[in-house]
Amino acid sequence: MDRFKQLYVWAMNAKLFMGLYFVMLVALTGIVTAIFGGNSLGLLSLLEMLGLSVIIALLQVVLLDSHTDYSKGILFSRSVIWVIFSTVLIVVASIAFKWFAGLPAWGPYLLAGFILIVLPGMLLGLKWEQETDTVRLNADLESFKSKEGVQ
Amino acid sequence: MKIRVIEEPGAQKELIIRCEAVDDQIRKLLRLINAQNKRIVANQGSETRILDPASVLYCEYVDRGVFVYTAQEVLPTDAALAEIEREFSDQGFIRCSKSMVVNIKRIAALRSDNGGRIIATIDNGEKIIISRHYAAALREKLSQ
Numbered sequence: 001m002d003r004f005k006q007l008y009v010w011a012m013n014a015k016l017f018m019g020l021y022f023v024m025l026v027a028l029t030g031i032v033t034a035i036f037g038g039n040s041l042g043l044l045s046l047l048e049m050l051g052l053s054v055i056i057a058l059l060q061v062v063l064l065d066s067h068t069d070y071s072k073g074i075l076f077s078r079s080v081i082w083v084i085f086s087t088v089l090i091v092v093a094s095i096a097f098k099w100f101a102g103l104p105a106w107g108p109y110l111l112a113g114f115i116l117i118v119l120p121g122m123l124l125g126l127k128w129e130q131e132t133d134t135v136r137l138n139a140d141l142e143s144f145k146s147k148e149g150v151q
Numbered sequence: 152m153k154i155r156v157i158e159e160p161g162a163q164k165e166l167i168i169r170c171e172a173v174d175d176q177i178r179k180l181l182r183l184i185n186a187q188n189k190r191i192v193a194n195q196g197s198e199t200r201i202l203d204p205a206s207v208l209y210c211e212y213v214d215r216g217v218f219v220y221t222a223q224e225v226l227p228t229d230a231a232l233a234e235i236e237r238e239f240s241d242q243g244f245i246r247c248s249k250s251m252v253v254n255i256k257r258i259a260a261l262r263s264d265n266g267g268r269i270i271a272t273i274d275n276g277e278k279i280i281i282s283r284h285y286a287a288a289l290r291e292k293l294s295q
Contacts, residue, residue: 009283013266068265126265133263140293141261148243150256 010061017057018050020122025049025090028114029099035110036103048097056086070127071134074120083119087112152176173199178229189242191235193219193226200226204242208257208273210235212250222275245292247271247281255292 026049030041063078091112094100100107166184170177181192181199191202191210208220212232219226228235236244236252243255253271262270267283269290281289 064265070265071262130263130265134261137261137263137269137290137293140290141255141258144243144293144295145256148256 014054014057014061017060018053021053021056022050024115024118025053028111028118029094032107032111032114033100033103036100036107038100038103041099045097045099048093048099052089052093055089059086064123068126070123070130074123074127079120079123083116083123086119087115090115172197175229182230189239191219191228191239192230193228195224195226202226204239204244204254205256207244207254208275208277209247209251209253209279210244211252245285245289247279247285247289251279253279253281255289 026041026046029045029049033039033041059082063082068078091108094108094111100111168177168180178192178199181201189204191204191207193200193202202219202221206221208222210217210219210228210232212218217228217230217232217235219228230238232246232250232252236246239252239254244252245255247253253273257274258271259274259276260272262272264270264280267286269281269286271279271281273279
């Protein structure tokens with residue numbers, strides 16, 4: 001049962017990121033499509049983006065979740081591998097699944113440019129969240145100690 | 152076991168247990184007495200040590216035994232981890248994993264970690280990871 005709970009929590013964490021990346025992929029693909037004059041995304045493309053979001057989120061959970069210390073910066077071997085691998089996956093998927101069919105050929109590369117900004121941005125968000133939480137935790141610890149009369 | 156209480160005007164309270172060797176019965180008695188005085192009973196070879204909870208960094212269950220860690224030494228204890236957690240929670244002891252109870256007063260710093268975990272640096276420089284499940288209880292205790 002404990003194993004099941006662990007797996008469930010792990011999958012839940014992955015699903016939260018998956019949701020974020022799905023929204024990111026739909027929004028960025030939509031923006032690139034709109035820049036080139038398009039006005040719609042196919043239902044099949046959305047399903048493909050959902051599948052890709054699962055892979056990116058699982059990669060993040062595997063590569064970064066239990067090993068990550070963002071206090072010294074967001075770019076280190078594992079995070080760089082995750083950002084580059086995810087970007088390559090998105091570019092390959094957008095070409096293979098023809099997300100920008102009928103639009104200029106450099107659509108996938110413009111999308112890759114956006115992704116290369118957004119994914120490190122995501123890590124930066126995690127870093128700031130950790131830093132803010134750390135400050136709050138240590139303030140609470142000091143307050144607890146002073147209430148208990150610890151020097 | 153013979154119990155003798157001597158009343159003397161102006162005498163300081165003192166409890167002496169005279170026995171051939173410290174056995175389980177004596178240990179149990181010590182634990183009962185120390186529940187009042189809130190001390191942790193640990194063993195060092197044939198000696199029984201009474202520890203001030205403030206000197207304890209953390210207690211850990213390792214290889215079917217519970218060990219008490221202070222800044223200088225590691226001592227086995229007969230007390231169960233759950234018992235230590237229960238008896239000393241009002242003195243800042245809190246469960247930080249299935250196999251560890253930490254003394255919050257001996258935590259030097261905390262760092263938020265991914266996935267809701269917390270990394271605690273103990274006074275002696277050791278780092279312990281507090282899982283999300285137990286981190287929630289720590290956060291609650293700190294904000295009380």
